[in-house]
Amino acid sequence: MKPSFFLFFLLSFIAYTQQTIDAVIVDSANKTPLEFVGIYNSINHTITNEDGRFQFSSNTDSIIVYRVGYDKLTTTFQKVKDTIYLNKSVLKLNEVTVTNEKTLWQKVGDSIRSNYPIYPYKEKFLLRGVLRYNGEITRIQDLQGKLERRTLLYTKEIDPDKKDFKVELTNMRKVGLVKDENDVYFIFESFNSLFMNLIPLNATGDDFDLTESSFDNGKKISINFQSKPEIKDEDHSGHYIINTEDYAMERFKMTAKLYDKPFKKGGKHIKFRTVSYDKEISLSKSSNTNKYYIASARYDVKVELTDEENSFSSFYDVSFILTTSDNEGDFEIKKNVSTSKDLFKINYPYDQRYWYAQNQLLLTDEMLDFIKKVQDPNSEFKIKSNIKN
Known part of the structure; x- marks a missing residue:
């Protein structure tokens, strides 16, 4: 019983530990920084500044990255790199x-x-x-x-x-x-x-x-x-x-x-x-x-x-x-x-x-x-x- 309880406690701790990322979002074609990109999940939300930079913290692992006119990106904290590249939607x-x-x-x-x-x-x-x-x-x-x-x-x-x-x-x-x-x-x-x-x-x-x-x-x-x-x-x-x-x-x-x-x-x-x-x-x-x-x-x-x-x-x-x-x-x-x-x-x-x-x-x-x-x-x-x- 003790190992099971310990495992449950550990999983609960991991699930609710706040995670933070600091990254830059750019246009995949011309590599220019993208302002006003939304980074969010069901609980938290932030946007990029003029440098394309953002900091995002959440207890939930899921992350959605989206700006109108670009393809939506669904990812997680573990998968996010220092630079995120967004593709323009095909018109x-x-x-x-x-x-x-x-x-x-x-x-x-x-x-x-x-x-x-x-x-x-x-x-x-x-x-x-x-x-x-x-x-x-x-x-x-x-x-x-x-x-x-x-x-x-x-x-x-x-x-x-x-x-x-x-x-x-x-x-x-x-x-x-x-x-x-x-x-x-x-x-x-x-x-x-x-x-x-x-x-x-x-x-x-x-x-x-x-x-x-x-x-x-x-x-x-x-x-x-x-x-x-x-x-x-x-x-x-x-x-x-x-x-x-x-x-x-x-x-x-x-x-x-x-x-x-x-x-x-x-x-x-x-x-x-x-x-x-x-x-x-x-x-x-x-x-x-x-x-x-x-x-x-x-x-x-x-x-x-x-x-x-x-x-x-x-x-x-x-x-x-x-x-x-x-x-x-x-x-x-x-x-x-x-x-x-x-x-x-x-x-x-x-x-x-x-x-x-x-x-x-x-x-x-x-x-x-x-x-x-x-x-x-x-x-x-x-x-x-x-x-x-």
Whole structure:
């Protein structure tokens, strides 16, 4: 009896011991790092950063690696190598312009209420903001907390409102230069404006040319859109990826280029204009509710800056990354932050234990170098930070 009991105890210990992996995911064809790849199982979830790197811990041995547009990989901790290679899904391209896009899009519209939570719900989030000035990082901010949404998508019956989001901030770290060399402070988005920007748009109207491509044995269709040439001074392109089994939108990607737009006054003889912006939103289906939620999203904006005499031209690049978890979770939210305030002006204490332990979105090597550089006591930079060593 004793050996049997010992064996049972040993197997139980092995089954519930937490395992951790740290690896990089790249495109198998061109070997470039892949961002926003989901690494998950029935209990835990994380995503890759810009370097394609991730850290994943779980008591369960199974691992699924997936990004829309790539073949899904199912593996285990023991089989994972330092580098994981993902293969792009084979696309079957249509050579003609779509003729039935309204029918397909109507099916998507008819399925909205069955596929998405068009009602208030709660979730947890991690939000990262990174600002670059002429290509160099000047600001990093990570915010973690709880979010209550009025709805995921907006319909004809639901108009956006400034009270559509309620946030309880639970962790934050930030470090960055206060102003640039021209004494300019770059205003960050607010929670409200950012969450509104990270909602898929309808780019299937008369102003766009549409084509289709299918993959995954026809189970998924990519609706590719391109703004028509007669739309002056702007170019919009991108795609939706539709799951044909339930006509749910799983991914939305848009790139917008703005040409020769007029400058706006920014104070202190400074003027600015938006040059381009990109949105990428991935949605995943919950096995608990059978609804789709935003799993990860990215919003990038490029802004040109000059003065009244056009004596210089500088560029700001700001990127926001959002990941969510515990969608429709049953937890209390105590609002403790304004959703209309500049994110970088929000104050919240730094919790070293949390940020050392979290692996939902790792800092890139470039970010780590920046934080080390500006935190140097001998640094000449004037910084604003809540990070305490």
